[in-house]
Amino acid sequence: MFSHKFIVRQLLAVCIGLLATVGLSAQEIKIADPASVVVIVNRDSNDISFMDIKSHKIIGSVFLGNNVNPHMAMMSSDGRWVVTGGTRANKAYIIDVATLTLKKEIAVGFAPEHLAFSPDGRYYYQGNPDDDSVSVIDMVSLTVIKTIRGFAEPLNITFTPDGSKAYVANYGSHWVGVVDVSRHELLKKIHVGSAPAIASIDPERYLGGIKGVSNVSISNDGRYLYAADGDLGIVTVIDSREDKVIKKIPVGADPWRAFMSHDGRYAVTANNGDETISIIDLQSAEVVATLESGPEMMGINFAADKAFVISSTTGFLYVYDMKGLKSAGRIKIGEVQIETSTTDTADEKLYLASSTDNSVYVIDAKTEKVERVANVGLYPWGTHILDSKDNYCH
Amino acid sequence: MLQVYKADSGQNKFSFKKKALGLYVQFVPLVCALAVPFSAQVQAEEATREQLLQRIAQLEKQMARMDRLEQRLNELETTAVLSDPETYVSRVEVFVDEDGVEHAAEQPGTHSVVTYQRERVYRRQTINEKIDDALSGEAASRVQVGVDAAITMQYANQQDGSDGEADGEFYQLASTDLYFTAEIAKNTIFYADIVGLSGTTPGSEIGGLTDINGYTARLRENDNQLNDLSLREAWLMTALFDEQLALTVGRIDLTSFFDSNAVANDETSQFLSDALVNNPMLGLSENGAGMAGVYDPKNGVTLKLGYQQSDSTATNLSDSLFQMVEVGYQFNPFGTGVGNYRGWYRTNNNDDGGSLSAYGFSLDQKVSAGITLFGRYGEAETLSGDDDEFFSGGVQFSDGFGFNPSDVWGLGFANTVLGNDDEETLFEGYYTLSLAERLALSFHLTYVDEEPDGADDFSYLVPGFRLQASY
Numbered sequence: 135m136f137s138h139k140f141i142v143r144q145l146l147a148v149c150i151g152l153l154a155t156v157g158l159s160a161q162e163i164k165i166a167d168p169a170s171v172v173v174i175v176n177r178d179s180n181d182i183s184f185m186d187i188k189s190h191k192i193i194g195s196v197f198l199g200n201n202v203n204p205h206m207a208m209m210s211s212d213g214r215w216v217v218t219g220g221t222r223a224n225k226a227y228i229i230d231v232a233t234l235t236l237k238k239e240i241a242v243g244f245a246p247e248h249l250a251f252s253p254d255g256r257y258y259y260q261g262n263p264d265d266d267s268v269s270v271i272d273m274v275s276l277t278v279i280k281t282i283r284g285f286a287e288p289l290n291i292t293f294t295p296d297g298s299k300a301y302v303a304n305y306g307s308h309w310v311g312v313v314d315v316s317r318h319e320l321l322k323k324i325h326v327g328s329a330p331a332i333a334s335i336d337p338e339r340y341l342g343g344i345k346g347v348s349n350v351s352i353s354n355d356g357r358y359l360y361a362a363d364g365d366l367g368i369v370t371v372i373d374s375r376e377d378k379v380i381k382k383i384p385v386g387a388d389p390w391r392a393f394m395s396h397d398g399r400y401a402v403t404a405n406n407g408d409e410t411i412s413i414i415d416l417q418s419a420e421v422v423a424t425l426e427s428g429p430e431m432m433g434i435n436f437a438a439d440k441a442f443v444i445s446s447t448t449g450f451l452y453v454y455d456m457k458g459l460k461s462a463g464r465i466k467i468g469e470v471q472i473e474t475s476t477t478d479t480a481d482e483k484l485y486l487a488s489s490t491d492n493s494v495y496v497i498d499a500k501t502e503k504v505e506r507v508a509n510v511g512l513y514p515w516g517t518h519i520l521d522s523k524d525n526y527c528h
Numbered sequence: 529m530l531q532v533y534k535a536d537s538g539q540n541k542f543s544f545k546k547k548a549l550g551l552y553v554q555f556v557p558l559v560c561a562l563a564v565p566f567s568a569q570v571q572a573e574e575a576t577r578e579q580l581l582q583r584i585a586q587l588e589k590q591m592a593r594m595d596r597l598e599q600r601l602n603e604l605e606t607t608a609v610l611s612d613p614e615t616y617v618s619r620v621e622v623f624v625d626e627d628g629v630e631h632a633a634e635q636p637g638t639h640s641v642v643t644y645q646r647e648r649v650y651r652r653q654t655i656n657e658k659i660d661d662a663l664s665g666e667a668a669s670r671v672q673v674g675v676d677a678a679i680t681m682q683y684a685n686q687q688d689g690s691d692g693e694a695d696g697e698f699y700q701l702a703s704t705d706l707y708f709t710a711e712i713a714k715n716t717i718f719y720a721d722i723v724g725l726s727g728t729t730p731g732s733e734i735g736g737l738t739d740i741n742g743y744t745a746r747l748r749e750n751d752n753q754l755n756d757l758s759l760r761e762a763w764l765m766t767a768l769f770d771e772q773l774a775l776t777v778g779r780i781d782l783t784s785f786f787d788s789n790a791v792a793n794d795e796t797s798q799f800l801s802d803a804l805v806n807n808p809m810l811g812l813s814e815n816g817a818g819m820a821g822v823y824d825p826k827n828g829v830t831l832k833l834g835y836q837q838s839d840s841t842a843t844n845l846s847d848s849l850f851q852m853v854e855v856g857y858q859f860n861p862f863g864t865g866v867g868n869y870r871g872w873y874r875t876n877n878n879d880d881g882g883s884l885s886a887y888g889f890s891l892d893q894k895v896s897a898g899i900t901l902f903g904r905y906g907e908a909e910t911l912s913g914d915d916d917e918f919f920s921g922g923v924q925f926s927d928g929f930g931f932n933p934s935d936v937w938g939l940g941f942a943n944t945v946l947g948n949d950d951e952e953t954l955f956e957g958y959y960t961l962s963l964a965e966r967l968a969l970s971f972h973l974t975y976v977d978e979e980p981d982g983a984d985d986f987s988y989l990v991p992g993f994r995l996q997a998s999y
Contacts, residue, residue, distance in 0.1 A: 177651065178614070178647070178649035178650070178651045179649065180650055200650035201650045201651070201652040202650075203650075203651055203652060222651075222652040224599075330932045330933055330934075331932075335963060335964055336963070336964030336965055336967070339964065339965045366933075367933065367934075368933075383897075384897065384898070384927040384928050384933055420896070420897050421897040421927075422860075422863060422865065422897075423860055423865065423866050423894075424866060424894070424897075425858075425866060426826075448771075450771075452826065453826075458859065458860055459860040459863065459866075460828050460858060460859050460860050460866070461826055461827055461828045461858060462827055462828075463825055463826050463827040464825075464826040466770040466771075469619065469714075470619070490618055490619065491618065491619055491620065491621065492618065492620075508621065508632065508633065509632050509633075512647060512649050513649070513651075
C-alpha cells in the first residue's frame, strides 16, 4: 500500500512538471531567426539590445543588472545564445536569443572583456584582462570548466577554423599565447618581437606602460596569423601549422590591430601613434600603402570594396578605396563619440555604435548614406551580427 | 534500513518505516519491551550523526560565503570605486511638436531640436579611470607647451676655388622652439612658436645661393644676427564645413602649408640644407602676417590658397603681397605605393610695384614600404628677365633599412640656377639615429659647389651632426 504522503508527493511532482511545461511553452518567441538581428551592447544601461536588421526597430533588450557594464557580445554559431562579459560584475552572462531572457550568470575572473566561441560552439572563452586569465565555459553545462592562467592582460581570442587551437593576444606583453583547446591548456608563447637594443637609454618608453598585442587576426584559410604590436610598431606573421614566426612587418606607430579585408587580400592596421593606416598585401607580406587617417581609431570595417576607419573622438568615418588603395573621403557622423561597428553578411551596411548619443548609425557602404537609429540604450559600445566578418570589439 | 518514524510512548507503540517500500511495521508492547534499549541507542547515534552532518553543511556554507566575501573585498580594494551612480550630460536630439511636446522619434508636425540631458547610469569605474578622466579633462582646458631643441655642429672644408672665409672653420648653432597650443573653441586652436637662435652657421661665410643650415631660413634679417629671439609663427586656425576647410590667420610661415614633401620638408628630422627642405623658387625670405586656407575632403585631392606679407619693412600689405595657390593629388600609381603630387603657383609684389610669379612642383613617391623617392622643380620670374630655375631629387630609406627600426637616412641633390647665371649644386646625405622616442642624433655630409657668374667657382665639403630633442 502507498501512503497518502507518497501519493501527494507524486501528484505534486506531476503538477510541477505540467506547470513547468506549460510555462515554457507559454514563453513568447521573440526572435525566430537569429541572423535577422543586430546585437547591441549598452555599457551604461547594462543591457543587451536586439535590433531588427530590416526595420531597424528595437525588438527588445535583456537587462543584466546594475554596474555590470557589458563590454562585448557574441552570438553562438547556432544562434541560440548571446554571451557577454560584465566587466564590472566579474561575470559572464548567457542570454537565450529566442526568448530574450537571461539564462545564466557565471562568475569568471576580474574585468571580463573580450571573448570568443570555439567554431563548434561548444566552448566560450572569456578573457579576463585584470585577472590575467581566460575562463573556459562549457556551453552544454553552462559552467566554468577551467580557468587558464598565465597570460598578461589577455584581450582578444582567436580560434583556428578546425577548433584545435586558440590564440590569445596579450596586451600586457609581446607574446601570443597558444592554447590547446582539447585540454584547455596554454601550450606555448610566441614571441612577436623585441624592443631595439638602443631602447635601453629610453626605458620610460617601454617600462612606463605597455602596448602589446591586442588581437591575433587570422587569414581566411586559417594558415597565417597577424599580430600587431603597439610598442614595437610591427605586425608579426605567424604560421599556424608550426606556430612559428615567419616575418615581422614594420607599420606605422602604435598599431592597434590588423583588420582583415573580406577578400583575403589585405590586412589593414590602425596606427594610432601617427594617425595613419598601413595596408599590408597578404600575398607579399609587405606594406603597399600608408595613408593618413584620424585620431583614436577604434576599428575598421570592409564593405563595397571600401574600408571604413572609425575615428572615435572626431565622429568621422575615414573611407578608403581598397581597389586603388587610396583615400576616398570621410563621412561625418556627427559631434559624437563613435565606437565600433559590424558589417552585415551581404557586405552592404555597417552598424556603428555611437556612445554619446545613445544611437546606432546604419551606413550604406555603397552610397555612404547614413541613417540614425536613436535610443537603443545608454552608451552603446559595440554591435554584433551573426556570421559577420567584422565582429570585433575595441 | 529501518528508521524511527514515530514514537508514541503514551500508547506504548512504535512505528518504523521502510523508506524504499513505504511499509509500516507495528510492534506489540511485548516485543517492544525487548526493543527499547536497542532503539534508544540507534536513535542517539542517528541524532549525533544528523548533528554532525548539519554542522558540516553549515561549515561548508560558511566557507563558501567567506570565499565570496573575500573575492568581493579583493575586487573592491583593487579595482572598484565605491561611488554613487555615475552621472553625465549627453547631447540629445529630440523632436518637438507645435505644442512644445518632445518626442523621441520624428513625427508629423515635429521639428528636430538638439538639447542636453543629464543621464544617471550604473557605471562602476576604477580609481585609475576616475583619475585619468580628471587629468585628461584638466589637460584639455590648459595651454599645451612643447619644446623642440636642437644643436647643430658643422665644419667647412673648402675643396676648390680661392681661399674662402669659411675654410677650416667650425660652426655651432643652438636652436630652441617653444610651442604654445590652446583649444579655444570647438575645432579652433591658437598656436604660437617662439624660436631662439644662438651661434653661427656656415651659410653666411660660404656665401652660397641657399642656406646650408635650414634652421635659420626665413628667420634672419641679417646674417650676422644669430643671437636673437623671434616669433616664428602665431596664428589662429579653425576648421569649417565638417572640417573640410581649415583657415589659418596670423603670422604664418606659408612654407608650412605649401610645397610640402613627405621626406624632404623638415630640417629637424630630415635633410639639413634648406635647398632640400623647401623650394627656393617660392621666394619667401621671411614669415609674415597672412592667411592660409586648406580644402581637404580627404579623397586625395587638396586645394590650398594663401597670402602673407613678404617684406616686414613694407608699410602696407599691398606693397608686399605674396599670394599662392596649390593643388595636390595623392594616389597609388600601378600599386607601387602611395604618391603625393603637388603643383603650385605664386605671385609676389616687388619694389617696382610689379608682380613676379613662379610655379613649381613637389612630389614624393613610395616605391616600397621603406623607400621613398622625392623631387622638386620650380621656375621663377626675375627683374632681369631671365628666369631662376631649381630642381632637386633624392631618396629616403626607413622601416628597417637602418641599424634600428626607426632609423631614417637619405640622399639628395639640388641644383639652383639664377637668371644672372649664378649656379649652385648641392649634395647631402644624412643618417638619423633614433636614440629615444624624443631624442635623435643625425650625421650629415653636404657637398656644395658654387659657380657665381663672373667669379671663380668654389666648393665645400661640410660634415656635421644634429642633436634633436622634442618634448
